[in-house]
Amino acid sequence: MLDSSTDLKSMLSDPSLLQTQAFINNQWVDGENGATFDVSNPARGDVIAQVADLSRADLARAIHGAEAAQKKWAALTAKERCNILRNWYNLMMEHQSDLAMILTAEMGKPLAEAMGEIAYGASFVEFFAEEAKRNYGETIPGHQADKRITVIKQPIGVAASITPWNFPNAMITRKAAPALAAGCAFVARPSELTPLSALALGVLAQRAGLPAGILQIVPSNDASASGKEFCENSKVRKLTFT
Numbered sequence: 001m002l003d004s005s006t007d008l009k010s011m012l013s014d015p016s017l018l019q020t021q022a023f024i025n026n027q028w029v030d031g032e033n034g035a036t037f038d039v040s041n042p043a044r045g046d047v048i049a050q051v052a053d054l055s056r057a058d059l060a061r062a063i064h065g066a067e068a069a070q071k072k073w074a075a076l077t078a079k080e081r082c083n084i085l086r087n088w089y090n091l092m093m094e095h096q097s098d099l100a101m102i103l104t105a106e107m108g109k110p111l112a113e114a115m116g117e118i119a120y121g122a123s124f125v126e127f128f129a130e131e132a133k134r135n136y137g138e139t140i141p142g143h144q145a146d147k148r149i150t151v152i153k154q155p156i157g158v159a160a161s162i163t164p165w166n167f168p169n170a171m172i173t174r175k176a177a178p179a180l181a182a183g184c185a186f187v188a189r190p191s192e193l194t195p196l197s198a199l200a201l202g203v204l205a206q207r208a209g210l211p212a213g214i215l216q217i218v219p220s221n222d223a224s225a226s227g228k229e230f231c232e233n234s235k236v237r238k239l240t241f242t
Contacts, residue, residue, distance in 0.1 A: 026212030069213025074183035085129035121170035155183030
């Protein structure tokens with residue numbers, strides 16, 4: 001009888017991209033209770049990984065770390081943020097084949113389409129890396145001759161995202177890239193069906209030089225608890241949901 005299990009790690013040129021722990025404060029960690037949940041290959045039905053299942057308290061810790069790190073990130077020049085994001089983009093494209101293999105294994109998208117999604121997702125990082133340097137303010141004609149109205153743009157603080165299973169790479173990059181470019185910290189909760197693509201992005205963000213705490217990736221099998229934490233934690237200043 002042939003073995004139909006998916007040995008995903010052996011399929012990757014860089015096996016270290018297959019991460020199963022959460023990415024919090026630049027460290028790969030388990031949840032406080034050590035719980036995990038299964039990630040399955042939808043084509044075969046076999047379990048390809050067991051991923052850290054974070055509790056609401058774990059998410060609160062990640063949000064706290066993001067808030068603590070955000071001001072230093074915002075204080076960098078736009079060009080400095082641009083350079084780091086550009087490094088992230090370059091690494092995504094350098095590892096396009098491996099990222100596509102991970103995406104196909106957990107989501108079921110044909111490999112050719114997965115390759116396209118990686119390029120599509122990376123394009124958001126490339127675009128907003130450049131836009132970081134063009135986040136201009138505005139001078140508005142005043143209502144009186146001796147008045148001048150000036151608008152400045154500032155990062156709002158910690159942004160959080162909840163993303164679906166069908167675009168596990170691009171749905172995160174299109175949300176994270178503009179937030180990071182603007183000087184926000186970002187906490188991403190990927191779908192429990194497809195967390196491996198998000199965690200691989202964390203590996204590459206770490207290599208790209210993104211400072212500790214600026215990107216947090218918090219897999220969880222409890223959608224209700226994670227959603228409530230994002231909505232009720234006052235440190236989360238912006239929530240994006242698809």
